[in-house]
Structure formats: C-alpha cells, structure tokens
Amino acid sequence: MKGIAKAGEEMDSISGILALALRTRLQKKAWKKEKLEEIRLRIGKPVWILYAGKGMYLSERGGFTEDLQEAYWVTEEDLRETLSYASNYSLYAMEEQLRQGYFTIAGGHRIGVAGRIVMEHGKWKQIAHIAMMNIRIAHEVIGCARKLMPYLKKRQWCSTLLISPPGGGKTTLLRDCIRILASEEEKMTVGVVDERSEIAACKNGVPQNQLGITVDVLDGCSKEIGMLHLLRAMAPDVIAVDEIGTLSDQEVILQVNHCGCILFATMHGTCMQELKRKKWMEDLLQERVFERYVFLDHHFHVGNIKEIYDENGKRIFCEKEERMLYVTDYR
Amino acid sequence: MLQIIGSSLIVVSTTLIGWSLVAHMKKRIRELYELQYYILMLEGEIQCANQDLYHCFQNISHHASGCWKNFFSDVLKEMEGEKKKEFREIWEDAMKKICNKTALTAEQQREWKCLGNNLGYLDQEMQIAWLDICEKKMERFEEKEREKFQERAKLYQSIGIMSGIFMVILLV
Numbered sequence: 349m350k351g352i353a354k355a356g357e358e359m360d361s362i363s364g365i366l367a368l369a370l371r372t373r374l375q376k377k378a379w380k381k382e383k384l385e386e387i388r389l390r391i392g393k394p395v396w397i398l399y400a401g402k403g404m405y406l407s408e409r410g411g412f413t414e415d416l417q418e419a420y421w422v423t424e425e426d427l428r429e430t431l432s433y434a435s436n437y438s439l440y441a442m443e444e445q446l447r448q449g450y451f452t453i454a455g456g457h458r459i460g461v462a463g464r465i466v467m468e469h470g471k472w473k474q475i476a477h478i479a480m481m482n483i484r485i486a487h488e489v490i491g492c493a494r495k496l497m498p499y500l501k502k503r504q505w506c507s508t509l510l511i512s513p514p515g516g517g518k519t520t521l522l523r524d525c526i527r528i529l530a531s532e533e534e535k536m537t538v539g540v541v542d543e544r545s546e547i548a549a550c551k552n553g554v555p556q557n558q559l560g561i562t563v564d565v566l567d568g569c570s571k572e573i574g575m576l577h578l579l580r581a582m583a584p585d586v587i588a589v590d591e592i593g594t595l596s597d598q599e600v601i602l603q604v605n606h607c608g609c610i611l612f613a614t615m616h617g618t619c620m621q622e623l624k625r626k627k628w629m630e631d632l633l634q635e636r637v638f639e640r641y642v643f644l645d646h647h648f649h650v651g652n653i654k655e656i657y658d659e660n661g662k663r664i665f666c667e668k669e670e671r672m673l674y675v676t677d678y679r
Numbered sequence: 680m681l682q683i684i685g686s687s688l689i690v691v692s693t694t695l696i697g698w699s700l701v702a703h704m705k706k707r708i709r710e711l712y713e714l715q716y717y718i719l720m721l722e723g724e725i726q727c728a729n730q731d732l733y734h735c736f737q738n739i740s741h742h743a744s745g746c747w748k749n750f751f752s753d754v755l756k757e758m759e760g761e762k763k764k765e766f767r768e769i770w771e772d773a774m775k776k777i778c779n780k781t782a783l784t785a786e787q788q789r790e791w792k793c794l795g796n797n798l799g800y801l802d803q804e805m806q807i808a809w810l811d812i813c814e815k816k817m818e819r820f821e822e823k824e825r826e827k828f829q830e831r832a833k834l835y836q837s838i839g840i841m842s843g844i845f846m847v848i849l850l851v
Contacts, residue, residue: 364761429765437758437766437799438731440806474802552734 362485365453367429370395373420376410387483391427394419431478434459447472456486456549456557486546488557492651493524496642499656499665505529505536505586506639507610511617516644517651518614519590523547523557525612526588530560539584540565541574547590572600579607588612598628605637619643620657682851690843697839701832707782708828711821713747714791718814725806732766732799733758746780770795790816
C-alpha cells in the first residue's frame with residue numbers, strides 16, 4: 349500500500365499540516381499521495397483539490413466530490429489553524445519568504461498565500477490577513493531525467509536551462525538531473541542554491557530529498573549571493589538554481605560561466621521565440637552560456653519533454669516528430 | 680530524657696520550616712533568573728538564527744534544569760507529534776503539569792502562561808517585543824523577590840528557631 353494514505357495510518361507531511369476539520373475529512377477516503385497536486389483553501393469557499401489533474405472539492409462527509417452542495421466550506425478558523433500547523437507554530441520565521449507571497453515547508457511543498465497586504469514605500473511589508481492558501485505538493489520522481497540526460501552531454505556536460513510554464517515539472521526534473529550528476533557514477537560536485545527550499549527540502553541545512561552524494565546545498569539563500577558564494581567556497585563542477593528570471597540573475601550567471609562552471613537552471617516559459625524576446629536573456633543567448641534549452645509541457649504528463657535546442661538555437665529533439673536529430677554518446 | 684528528645688524535635692522541625700521557607704524563596708529567585716535567561720536565548724534564536732519555535736525550544740531544553748526542563752520537553756513533544764492543538768494550548772498544558780513543582784507564585788505563572796499566547800504568530804519584530812515585555816516583567820518579579828528575601832530570610836530563620844524554643848518553654 350505504498351503511497352496510499354488511509355484513515356488510521358501514519359500522518360504524512362501533507363494532511364499533517366491541515367486543520368483538524370480538513371484532515372479528518374481528507375483521511376476518510378484512501379488517496380494516492382503521488383496524485384495529489386494542489387489543495388486550495390479560501391475563507392468562505394469550498395476546499396478545492398487538484399487530484400490526478402482533475403479539480404474536485406473536499407466533501408463534507410469526507411473524501412472528494414464534484415458536487416458543490418456536498419463540499420466542505422473553509423472557515424476562518426480552519427485557515428488560521430492550517431497556517432499555524434504548516435509554519436510549525438512559527439509564522440514569524442516565514443516572514444522573509446512570505447514577502448514573496450509563499451513559504452516552503454518540510455518535504456519541499458510550497459504554500460502560496462493571498463489576502464490583505466500591508467505596503468510601505470511601495471514595497472510589500474507584510475501580509476496582514478491571510479485569506480487564501482494554495483498548497484502545492486512537491487513530488488520526488490526519481491529517474492525522471494534519465495531519458496533527458498543523453499541530450500545534455502557532449503564531451504562534457506552541457507550548461508542546461510529547463511523551461512516550462514508554472515507547474516510544468518521543471519524543479520522535479522532539475523532535482524533528478526542533480527541526483528544523476530552527483531551520483532556515484534558521475535561524481536560531479538554539484539552546488540545547489542535552493543532559494544525556496546524546493547529542490548533539496550532541507551531541514552537544518554540537511555537535504556531531505558535524495559540529491560546524490562556529492563552535493564552542497566545553500567538553503568534559503570538568494571541566487572545572486574548563493575552562486576558566488578558556492579563558486580568561492582565550494583568549488584563546484586556544476587551549479588544548479590531554480591527559477592532564474594531577473595537582470596541580477598543574468599549578471600551572476602555570466603560570472604559563473606566565465607569561471608568555467610557548468611550551470612543547470614530552470615525558468616518560466618513556453619517556447620524559444622518567447623525566450624528570445626526576453627531582454628534579460630539577450631546576453632545569455634549571445635554569449636551561448638547555455639548549451640541546451642529543454643522545453644517541457646503537460647501534453648502527456650507533467651514534465652513531458654517537448655523540445656530541446658542547442659546553443660545555436662538549433663532544435664535537436666522534438667517530441668512531436670518523435671525523432672532525434674542529434675545524439676551524443678552518453679555512457 | 681523524653682522531654683529533651685521531644686523539645687529538640689520541636690526546635691529542629693520549626694527551624695527546618697523556617698529554613699525551607701528561605702530555600703523556597705531562593706528557588707523562586709533562581710527560577711525567575713532562569714526564565715529571563717531562556718527568554719534571552721529565545722530572542723537570540725529568533726533574531727539571529729530566524730529559527731522556528733521547535734528548534735528554539737530544542738536548544739533551550741538542553742540548557743534548562745529542574746521542572747523547566749520537563750516543561751520544554753513537554754512542549755517539544757506536542758510540537759513534533761501529530762498537530763492537534765494550538766500553540767497556546769500546548770503551552771498551557773505543559774504549564775499545568777509543572778505548576779505544583781515550580782516555586783513561582785500564581786501571578787508569576789500567569790505571566791509566563793501569557794507569553795505562550797503571544798508566541799508564534801505575527802512577525803519577528805512583534806515576537807521580540809513580546810519577549811522583551813515578558814523579560815522586563817520577570818526582571819521586576821526577581822527584583823521584588825530579592826528585596827523580599829533580604830527583608831525576610833533572616834526573619835524566617837530566626838522565627839523558626841525562636842518559635843520552637845517558645846513552644847518548648849510553653850510545653851515544659
């Protein structure tokens with residue numbers, strides 16, 4: 349019964365953070381942990397659950413339902429309780445993360461929040477009343493990058509950018525790439541800047557996710573500071589970062605590239621044309637920092653590899669054409 | 680012979696009562712001092728390391744002693760298990776367990792309990808502010824207790840001996 353949560357079974361990291369009223373209802377029915385994608389709580393609205401790609405409500409009688417009449421409606425108390433449990437009774441410790449609108453909990457699950465924001469000098473100071481929560485469940489899919497790896501190696505590993513829309517599985521894929529690079533076979537020293545604690549899901553600085561044996565993680569550190577620190581202090585062969593997308597990221601990536609370090613990164617996007625239109629990408633494309641651009645979509649499943657481009661913008665893999673234009677010998 | 684034994688027993692027991700009252704006062708002062716130390720540690724953990732309460736109490740419990748070690752262990756046990764209670768309830772329950780073991784007065788216990796109501800939520804700044812308020816209160820309690828101690832310690836001890844002697848004189 350691996351991966352199935354049942355009433356009376358040991359609490360897993362997801363239901364354990366929910367308010368008791370939600371938890372008991374969720375536990376009344378058997379559900380597969382790996383199929384649970386999102387739980388959305390909004391005060392005065394029904395609990396919305398994304399399960400196996402399908403949106404449903406949490407039933408008043410327990411389990412899931414598609415009927416709004418049977419749905420359980422979230423109370424203010426439920427949300428407050430869930431926030432308290434999710435933050436391990438320490439919402440203040442999430443203050444810095446909350447300024448970005450979310451915080452990450454044990455297991456790498458991301459909790460996005462919305463409500464009344466207090467602004468100061470045009471900047472987000474804090475969130476005063478949290479009225480909505482989106483719990484995005486992180487899944488470790490070990491081996492999901494195996495199919496991709498042959499395309500990412502020439503004589504040595506190529507600096508790679510994984511691109512997909514939100515929820516496209518790029519972090520999961522990046523995590524598996526790291527695991528392969530830092531495996532016993534490859535033995536690459538990989539430095540990970542885990543700004544949102546989603547890649548390694550560290551607890552007291554120790555990764556809880558399986559990341560291989562030769563990995564150094566900077567947990568909760570900004571990408572700009574983290575990448576330079578890793579470069580100076582840990583001498584990595586590869587640096588991995590999640591969700592790049594600013595001019596300051598670009599500057600540091602160029603520095604890392606000039607130092608001869610291989611980069612593995614992710615960013616939001618859908619196609620090569622869109623990427624070329626981004627201003628902050630201009631220098632990175634011109635300098636051919638990344639030698640592989642991997643585009644993902646939800647077509648068949650989350651993390652489906654749609655296309656792969658090389659540093660010259662030449663497509664070397666197209667999932668639609670189902671053929672390989674260029675293959676390296678990956679052993 | 681019996682008279683001598685009885686008289687000395689009376690004197691010894693009244694003296695011990697006096698001494699135990701003094702020891703209780705000393706214990707209260709020590710506990711108030713320790714609580715201020717725990718608050719300082721908590722402030723440091725929150726402000727410098729941005730630790731969550733669980734890790735703060737984990738570190739503090741290593742330094743705690745006596746019934747306060749049990750207090751923090753109970754809080755930790757509840758926090759790490761399946762979460763069913765609000766933090767305020769966890770704090771109050773742990774407090775109930777030690778209320779007979781601590782030397783703190785009811786007022787002092789109430790103040791410590793009040794801290795539990797304000798821990799965890801809002802931002803770091805507010806946490807520190809609450810801790811500062813509690814620390815100041817504990818400091819004032821300690822000052823008062825020290826004053827009391829200076830006033831009464833010798834009095835309790837001498838009353839203990841004197842009352843014993845007085846009773847012996849009356850009885851004999």
